[in-house]
Amino acid sequence: MAIDVSHNRSGLSWLRHLWVLAGLTALIVLALIPPADRGETGAWLIRDALAIERLFPLFGFGISLALVGRRAALFAALLWAVGIALGFTFRIELMATLQQLPGAITHHFLTMPISAIAIGATLALGRWSRPVLIVPAGLVLGVMYALSVKLSDPSYGGAPWVFLAGIGLGIWLIGSVYLVLRSWQAQWFEIAGLIVGSWLVAIGLLYGGVALMGGKLKPKNVDPSTAASENAPAAETAVPEADAFPSFGAPPPAAPPGSKKPDFQP
Numbered sequence: 001m002a003i004d005v006s007h008n009r010s011g012l013s014w015l016r017h018l019w020v021l022a023g024l025t026a027l028i029v030l031a032l033i034p035p036a037d038r039g040e041t042g043a044w045l046i047r048d049a050l051a052i053e054r055l056f057p058l059f060g061f062g063i064s065l066a067l068v069g070r071r072a073a074l075f076a077a078l079l080w081a082v083g084i085a086l087g088f089t090f091r092i093e094l095m096a097t098l099q100q101l102p103g104a105i106t107h108h109f110l111t112m113p114i115s116a117i118a119i120g121a122t123l124a125l126g127r128w129s130r131p132v133l134i135v136p137a138g139l140v141l142g143v144m145y146a147l148s149v150k151l152s153d154p155s156y157g158g159a160p161w162v163f164l165a166g167i168g169l170g171i172w173l174i175g176s177v178y179l180v181l182r183s184w185q186a187q188w189f190e191i192a193g194l195i196v197g198s199w200l201v202a203i204g205l206l207y208g209g210v211a212l213m214g215g216k217l218k219p220k221n222v223d224p225s226t227a228a229s230e231n232a233p234a235a236e237t238a239v240p241e242a243d244a245f246p247s248f249g250a251p252p253p254a255a256p257p258g259s260k261k262p263d264f265q266p
Contacts, residue, residue, distance in 0.1 A: 016179040023172040040154055041161045048152040049169050053207075054145075057115035058170050060200050061141055062177025063193050064122050064134050072131040073178070076138035080174075083142020084167060091147050103211035111148040113208030115141050116200040123197025127190060145170055 027050075030042050038046065048054075061080070065073040087094065098109045118140040122133040149166035181189060 013183065016183055019172070019179060020176045023176060040159070041165050044152070044154050044162050045165055045169065048154075049149075049166050053112045054148055055173060056203070057112070057119045057141055057200065058145070058173050059177055060116075060119040060123055060196055061138065062174040063181065063189075063196055064119060064130060064137070065174065065178045066181035067123075067127065067190065067193050068131045068134055072134060076134040077174075079135055080138040080142040083139040083144075084146045085142075086139075087143035087146030088150065088163070091150055094143070094147060101212065103213070107207075107211035108148060108151055110208060110211060111144040111151070113204040113211070115144040115148075116204030117208070118144075120197045120200025120202075120204060123193045124201055125197075126194070 027045075030038065031046055033042065035043060035046075061076075065076060068076070095109055098104045101110060104110050118137040122130055122137045125133065146163075146167075149163055153162045155162055
């Protein structure tokens with residue numbers, strides 16, 4: 001089956017290429033710098049900001065923006081920016097609310113599963129509901145992304161450069177995915193969006209389910225009479241008797257008369 005692909009050759013296509021290549025070049029150069037010379041912000045970008053669990057929802061959001069009309073895409077992008085501001089301003093109140101959920105504190109306050117489910121549902125539910133769902137999804141993603149950036153900030157909020165670098169990375173990634181997909185119009189993009197959306201929903205549900213269950217996951221079909229208590233101390237290893245290994249520590253046997261002495265003796 002032939003794939004209908006048309007390339008949008010607008011006069012500003014060179015700006016699209018410059019946007020993508022500039023960001024990729026900056027990341028490659030930063031990765032080539034020795035870790036000791038990257039500084040706090042550079043080290044955070046390579047170590048934490050480029051984690052796949054943080055970038056995958058942003059990647060899905062860029063796909064969603066490319067698969068809706070320009071007006072809906074612009075509105076959703078503005079709501080993402082509003083969500084960034086809200087997440088930064090009310091992060092303390094938001095964490096106080098999310099900490100009531102089991103496993104939230106030990107799993108980044110569930111920012112990844114919430115973002116993945118919101119964006120994944122926007123993609124997976126199809127083209128008819130996407131222009132409506134992308135608006136609240138953009139707001140939710142902005143709030144969660146701002147919170148995740150602040151939670152991983154190695155400066156503990158003392159320097160603004162880490163937060164600004166994280167927001168800049170998010171803008172570049174979303175913009176790159178949007179511009180690339182907008183420049184190439186293909187029928188199979190819709191199918192790819194459904195697949196990516198299903199992945200995001202599945203990943204969000206799995207990760208969120210494991211976080212919510214936490215320590216409640218217990219092995220089944222265990223005989224109570226033989227199962228050890230969770231709080232029982234580990235059994236001490238028995239100390240062998242002194243004569244259990246008589247050759248241990250003894251000098252190696254002497255070489256037979258007339259034989260060559262080996263270079264190494266155990």
